[in-house]
Amino acid sequence: MKLNKVYIAALLVAGTVGMSSCKEDFLDENQITKHDTEYFKTQEGIDALVTGAYQTLKFRYEYQWAYKMWHMGIDEFTGGNNDMADYNHYSSALNSSQGDLATVWNTYYGLIEQSNIIIQNVPVYYNKSNANYNTRLGEGYFLRAYGYFELVKLFGGVPIKLSPSVGVETYFTRASEEDCYKQIISDFEQAYNLLPTSSNQTGRILKSAAAHFLAKAHLFRASEGCDNWNSSYKAADLDAVIKYGKEVIAAHPLCGNFLDLWNYTKPNDANESVSEVVLAAQFSDNSDSWGRFGNQMSLCYPSVYQNLSGCVRDISGGREFCYVSATEYAMEVFDRVNDSRFWKSFITCYGCNKGSAAPKWDASDAAYFPEGAVAGDTRFKGGEIGIKYIVNNPEDTRFTDAGTGRSDLAVLKDGKLENTHTFIRYYANESFNWNVKKEERTGNYYTLYPHNRSVALSKYRDGSRNGYNSQFGCRDAITARSAEDVLMVAEAYIRKGESEYGNAITYLNMLRDRAGYAAGEDRSKSPDGGQAYLNNPLGTGVANLDGAIYTDANTYYESNNIAVTTAETKSVMHLNSVADVYNMPNEQRIYKALNCTTNAQKMMCFLLDERSRELIGEGHRYEDLVRTRTLDARWHAFNDGAGQGIGNFDPAKHYYRPIPQSFLNDITNEDGSSLTAEQKQAMQNPGY
Structure with a gap:
């Protein structure tokens, strides 16, 4: 049974706690329950709250913020017919007053608030002998880590809040990125230790999902974006990437054919349950589960x-907003x-x-x-x-x-x-x-x-929508798949140094062999x-x-x-040695454009290019180029926004999104006084 068909009412109940303003509007108009937060002090209420919190996994795929935050202003795609100059071309309109930033901020802090309630209430109000006790607690830890991870990847260090609100709270300070990553990894570890390996509900968060995001969080901490403070963590982080990544690969075997991932024929069909999918945002053709988007x-x-x-x-071709x-x-x-x-x-x-x-x-x-x-x-x-x-x-x-x-x-x-x-x-x-x-x-x-x-890109095309002008897609959206774990393990071996390049090649070939024609x-x-x-x-x-x-x-x-x-072309795609990476014909122009001359530069460039070949359009690229600090070079080399005079990527500024102005305006000092302009600027990211 698909998770989004269970507790439809719970999506509304849980959504009343800290969701974004857009979701609050929808909930206010469609309130079907009289429950308040006391309901979350019951086992039934906690179950409903957890299920409702899953709604936020859909957020990255729901509306314009999804395109802006994770799919624009990169090397793979430039502005389309409905160009958004602020995010595609880094114009001056990308500033702290941009409304979608506040929506992202509020939504993930809403998820964190829900998660804090779950983590606090499960040990007190949930029957410890119930088979779901550890699962519910593990889901709470996973979702809190997920919320903070999404925020840190965009904004850098953010306020850490680990208990539910009691009344109105206005005093917050930003934690360091280092402390945020410590909390994220700690929470994912808790989830990893508590979550089950299987479920009878499609879409539930499992132990392998926690392993995937542990590998990812460790990789982000070991990457160039954290180089100002991460030196003491790198060696252990890379070992953790390999450990957790290999676990996920074993638990979620790759599909035999790359097409199996995208050969969608109808909602809730076999294509949405292939072995490679580790976690997916659950959509369906049940309009009751759509929410607003x-x-x-x-x-x-x-x-x-x-x-x-x-x-x-028509429905088969899609509605071409072409962003x-x-x-x-x-x-x-x-x-x-x-x-x-x-x-x-x-x-x-x-x-x-x-x-x-x-x-x-x-x-x-x-x-x-x-x-x-x-x-x-x-x-x-x-x-x-x-x-x-x-x-x-x-x-x-x-x-x-x-x-x-x-x-x-x-x-x-x-x-x-x-x-x-x-x-x-x-x-x-x-x-x-x-x-x-x-x-x-x-x-x-x-x-x-x-x-x-x-x-x-065809990966999201959806002929199951309810009208040729409908914006409501029914396809699940893949949040994590084991192919990315293959790439993360390969990258960890590359980062370990030239003596480990052979191990990296072994993992890259898992994807390249599949990519060839049979x-x-x-x-x-x-x-x-x-x-x-x-x-x-x-x-x-x-x-x-x-x-x-x-x-x-x-x-x-x-x-x-x-x-x-x-x-067959699988033998052609196969890498026989590291020399194949250095000398691959279609890589030479890219190496030249990015001035990659050393073996280490070519290996990392090839890894990022292989991530593009495998994961293009799946919402990882912006984050990958930010964490590796390659977005500056790649945007200027490959995105025509660099030649239009609309804006310009500034590495001193654009590796972070601006903290929403609405947050800075609403918070106070510890004594309740409003922040001065200087204090707001001190809390803001550089350049905004």
Whole structure:
């Protein structure tokens, strides 16, 4: 039974304690219980409070703060059609008054308040002989650690509060990052010792989840972001990463095929319970469990298609808010011939779902007509491919344009017009470029601003929504999977020094071997969650369509310009030695751009690139580049925000988010007096 179908009322009861203002509004409008905090002094009330606290695990996927905090302003993605300059480009609008910062702050402190009640009340009011006693206490410790970990990763040292509030409290001081990490690791250790290894409820926090986050917290403390104070912890931290990471890998075997993680067909189906998932935020098609938002990550990544003739918005294609757009780095980091992860993570083909509105062959272009084209006929029909993205290399000479302003309908392939809306990464005679500077951009979609055309991440696509304009996604959101533990163990070995690089290679190969194509695998197909429309009673959600935007086709062969093959590529993906890391062809441009010259620099660069290949778009990248202090170099090298004059990443400032101004305005000194401007500034992060 899915956890979010249990105690629906409990989500409301628990939510009255310290949730964000957005959730308070929803709860106030839908109050269905008269219980107060005395209810949490009963076993039933504690069970309800714990279950309600799980709601906060959804927070990272629910609304605009999700995109802003963890998915923007990085090397993999730049601003999209709905660009947010404050977070994508580090403009002056990213300041302490930015409202989503307060929402994040309040929400996680709300979770901490709930957790403090759980930790305090379980030993006093919960039957110690009950089979769930340790579990409830372990969940309380896990959730408190999780809340503080989320805050520290964004803001640095924050106030530590370890007991429930009694009345109004206004006096708080910031703890150091060091003390925060001590508390986080201590709480995760408590959770690890208390939590069970299995549950009959999908979505419950287990011992392996505590192990995963212990590995992660130790890795963060051992990383460059903590170098001002972490020297005495590093050696033990790296050993802990390896210990806990290996435990998680053993408990959660990797899926045999990378696609198994994303082959979503309907809510609550087998795809959401694969062995690799350690913890997931539980969403469903039960509208009672949605709260105010549902899973809204499907809105972040889609490329705009609805304004291209023959293609109208439907459930299968998604609602294209398009907040981000893939960078050149996001394509260059992959070996797109041998690494299936690119094609199983991105959308390169869209169907025509309204043939009557498809573009027609224009007689004035007759000199460029491909064989069979007739003036006045539609260029494609409903059910056929209507939009293509060609992810080719700069030496490709096949594609030019017919001289009509690089229109998507004027693309020539070997001198003949493509029938579809076609977007090209590189035209003939264009040299490789990171496309950071406007005057150097290549292809016919980099030139568009805002960037409403790009290969779009498919990992959140959701054809199970309840309408073509619905923002309420039903897919679970993966918070932790054992592939990241593989990468964390590999990184710990790299950080231990050159003598351990061989061990790192062993773990990297666990993912790279899987990433290669299996013998007989069809490389021309890339199914994703858009296919869930086939199991949706609403279908495409739009009447009188003669097709769907979703298609499982891709442009693998056309992009790579190779013959059809079913040969395996796992042996090509396999690293035979450390020398393969240093000399891998698709890494050379990245090493050069980042000035990686030593073996140690190349190993860490490769590790971060492998994290991108495996985890792209899953909400880890901003944190990874912050903790390794590589965001400055990578944003300037690969994100075109660096060349737009909108803002600029400042390493003296932007490795931390600003403390919300609302918090600084509301707290007081110990004597109850308001903070002076100087005191507020002293508590604020540098530069804000």
